[in-house]
Amino acid sequence: MSITAAHGCTVISRSGRIVAVAGIDGVVVVDTPDAVLVVPALQSQLVKEVVEQLRAAGRDEVL
Numbered sequence: 001m002s003i004t005a006a007h008g009c010t011v012i013s014r015s016g017r018i019v020a021v022a023g024i025d026g027v028v029v030v031d032t033p034d035a036v037l038v039v040p041a042l043q044s045q046l047v048k049e050v051v052e053q054l055r056a057a058g059r060d061e062v063l
Helices: 046-056
Strands: 002-004 010-013 020-022 027-032 035-040
Touching: 035 046
Parallel strands: 002 020, 010 027
Antiparallel strands: 027 035
16 A cells, blocks of 8 residues: 555555555545445445445445
8 A cells, every 4th residue: 555645535456456556635435345435435325325326336246
């Protein structure tokens, strides 16, 4: 993981890939083996909407 010139960011990597963020502020990055989620930290409540949309689309394998 590499965070350069970024502030207020949370980066979670569980995939084994290298995740880098640069020049951004206030984001949450979650990297899993089958999906990557990037959302503004102040709008993290949107994750619930994304999950609902994925379930409605039958994409339970990424939840």
